[in-house]
Amino acid sequence: MRADQGLGAALAAEHAAVYAYGVIGARSTGRLRTEMTAAYNAHRARRDQLRAMIIKMGGTPAEPTAVYELPVTPSTAAQAVDLAVLVERRVTGTYLELTASADTALRKMAALAMQECVTRSYTLRPEIDAFPGMPPAPAASPGSSPTPTAGE
Amino acid sequence: MRSVSRRALLRGGALGVAAVAAAGCAAEERVPPVAERPDPETVLLRELIAGKERAVALYASAASSRLTPFRQRHEAHLAELRRRLPPAAVSATPTPSPTSSPSGGASTGGKASVRALRDLERRAAALRARQVEGASPPLAQLIASIGACEAAHALALSRSL
Incomplete structure (x- = not known):
């Protein structure tokens, strides 16, 4: 994968995450709002880092679109958590692509970003996937092992 | 250009041939057969497998049903x-079963504490961010994914302390 392609996809995912957390934070209260605000700031920091990297490589970072279509506009705490977990999963998947970059520094950054997304998701919903970011395994073949996903 | 007589050339050539022959004999006697350099990807995979075997054995030693999902993810x-x-690497070095005594690394003689498991997960997650640098793209993705799982394990175990 070309580094600029992977970075562009990661930046697009971070733009979307910042937008989503802006909506989620505005519709949350109490401790949940604090967590969502922390997540919003973390994604903003990664977004800014990606923008800077793209510029350093001679590229032009894409601006966010005006509006992102969210699967749900959260009106309850449970919906807010659902949406936040979905956001983290999508961003994790995008960074997974970047871990295959020819640029080893990008790989390392993406691997660490994945760890951040997954731990942030865990704080919201204590579930752990054996292979975060990976597409679901195809139908089990004889001899294949299960990939457990369980709440702790 | 300096001219060299035919006699000198022949003498030098003869000496050269003798030197090469001597060197050849010495090389045959002293240099052991050159071992085939192991494939770095296979070396990395073996290192990862050995680490995972240790993790599975440690979780098995903890003998707590609460930790079973953690061990199962490591087994996955x-x-x-x-x-x-690669098939050749599998047949060359049989990998011990997860429950057998792992060579090197953390001892599994006693019951592993949650704190020890958390530390293991933290170290593993930190190591993955470095291991992705030297792997092929598909293996780098797998390592990064495993590292993310281990980071979540470390957080989950921290909360249970």
């Missing part, structure tokens, strides 16, 4: 890593 990692070993 182990199965996927073993699947990616």
Whole structure:
């Protein structure tokens, strides 16, 4: 994968995450709002880092679109958590692509970003996937092992 | 250009041939057969597999049903890593079963504490961010994914202390 392609996809995912957390934070209260605000700031920091990297490589970072279509506009705490977990999963998947970059520094950054997304998701919903970011395994073949996903 | 007589050339050539012959004999006597350099990807996979075997054994020693999902995820990692070993590497070095005594690393003689498991997960997650640098793209993705799982394990175990 070309580094600029992977970075562009990661930046697009971070733009979307910042937008989503802006909506989620505005519709949350109490401790949940604090967590969502922390997540919003973390994604903003990664977004800014990606923008800077793209510029350093001679590229032009894409601006966010005006509006992102969210699967749900959260009106309850449970919906807010659902949406936040979905956001983290999508961003994790995008960074997974970047871990295959020819640029080893990008790989390392993406691997660490994945760890951040997954731990942030865990704080919201204590579930752990054996292979975060990976597409679901195809139908089990004889001899294949299960990939457990369980709440702790 | 300096001219060299035919006699000198022949003498030098003869000496050269003798030197090469002597060197050849010495090389045959002293240099052991050159071992085939191991494939770096296979070396990395074996290292990852050995680490996972230690993790599975440690979780097994903890003997707590609460930790079973953690051990199962490590077993899933182990199965996927073993699947990616080239067939020749599998037949060359049989991998011990997860419950057998792992060579090197953390001792599994006693019951592993949650704190020890958390530390293991933290170290593993930190190591993955470095291991992705030297792997092929598909293996780098697997390592990064495993590292993210281990980071979540470390957080989950921290909360249970």
